[in-house]
Amino acid sequence: AQSVTQPDIHITVSEGASLELRCNYSYGATPYLFWYVQSPGQGLQLLLKYFSGDTLVQGIKGFEAEFKRSQSSFNLRKPSVHWSDAAEYFCAVLSLASNYQLIWGAGTKLIIKP
């Protein structure tokens, strides 16, 4: 069965420090992968997506993610976080076998220390 795992329920990072949020997926074919961010009480904003091609994907707000097929991972990174990055981050895979539904990870809450 397809699944997405975000191993970290929450992560605390100091402002200005680098960030890596982990995402592992279980999917038989080439996955379509996404990272979304959700600020408290808000909708979800698409940060970046991977469909094919270059395995290092650039997104909005200075985020990037690297697709590693051998590790079934799609980790999100940012070189220097800002207080405004505090939010919930969701990784998702598009399931072609389930009528193109998104399979979601449980989310990682990012806390920024001043």
Add this chain to the structure above:
Amino acid sequence: DTEVTQTPKHLVMGMTNKKSLKCEQHMGHRAMYWYKQKAKKPPELMFVYSYEKLSINESVPSRFSPECPNSSLLNLHLHALQPEDSALYLCASSQGSGYEQYFGPGTRLTVT
């Protein structure tokens, strides 16, 4: 422009009320979605419309009734809800079924 709008932002309703949530997009997207999200959880898919036809209904109770009047609009009609239906209701749209989804800001629903 990747904007999906939703109204109202907040809604409080009693268990005997009838209300509607509205969603609009002007990106020319042909797929639109309703999700329900509880606190600290990922969104749960409720309905999918593709080319204005209901293509997925994830076993949602009949007290939730979707409607797609045209390719830009999506409604969710609510009737006789239960307190456990209180949640953030999110609308999304995509160019088609195999494309990235863009979400609206959501409607915070409280059922009393």
